[in-house]
Amino acid sequence: MADMELFGSQQPQQPPAGNGAPDGGDEDPAAAFLAQQENEIAGIENDEGYGILENGEVSEALQGPEGLGAGTPCGGGVWGQGNGPTDCYAAISQADRLQSEPESIRKWREEQKERLEQLDANSRKQEAEWKEKAIKELEEWYARQDEKLEKTKASNRAAEEAFASDAEVFPGTEWERVAQLCDFNPKSSKQAKDVSRMRSVLISLKQAPLVR
Known part of the structure; x- marks a missing residue:
């Protein structure tokens, strides 16, 4: 019996399990911190209120x-x-x-919509004004064209009547009618041909026609 007590007293003491401390009441800070973190993570993973x-x-x-x-x-x-x-x-x-949507974005969209509507209204207004102005200018142009056409018709009728009145040829007036068709004003251009001799001949024939 004494031998058994002696054998039991010689066995080494086992370190306490769980905290990894050698003996005594001291704990390993690193092991305690890791164990605490593992417990917290496990609790968070099992928590149904988050995630x-x-x-x-x-x-x-x-x-x-x-x-x-x-x-x-x-x-x-x-x-x-x-x-x-x-x-x-x-x-x-x-x-x-x-x-x-944020309030600033919504406000910007509303302002942008109002601005576009205002631009569309101004564009339609300007388009109507331009159409009215174009119609007015077109009517004035037609009026000027009609007036010009009437003046041209009147001038042509007067010239036609004058030509008809001079259509009858009387003896001795042939060269006078020819002279009416000629331009006796001298030309100052150097490139023009010299027709002074022909001009003098026609003037002499107008003043003194040939007598048969």
Whole structure:
């Protein structure tokens, strides 16, 4: 019996399991910190109040009072290590589409719409004014053309009557009629031919016709 007690007293003491400390009451800080982090991560993974649902919608715990916006971080921190689906950006994009349009963008769209409507109204007004002005100018042009045409007709009728009155040829007036068709004004251009001799002959025949 004494031998058994002596044998038992010589066996080495086993270190306490669980904390990895050698003996005594001291704990390893690194091991305790890792164990605490593992417990927290396991609790977060099992928590049903956080994360993104299977259908892609964001849970109410993550949405908060104003919902999940474009600025909400997807990763980072302890939550980002075990939360959400594999494609986190797809869930954020879907949440952005569900989010209402900002007030500044909506106001800008309304102002842009009003400005375009005002431009369209001004364009239609100017188009109507231009059409009215074009019609007025066209009517004035037609009036001027009609007046000019009437004057031309009157001048042509007068010339035709004068020509008809001079159509009868009397003896001794042949050269006088020929002289009426000629221009006896001398030409100052150097390139013109010299017709002074022909001009003098016609003038002499007009004044003293040939007598048969």
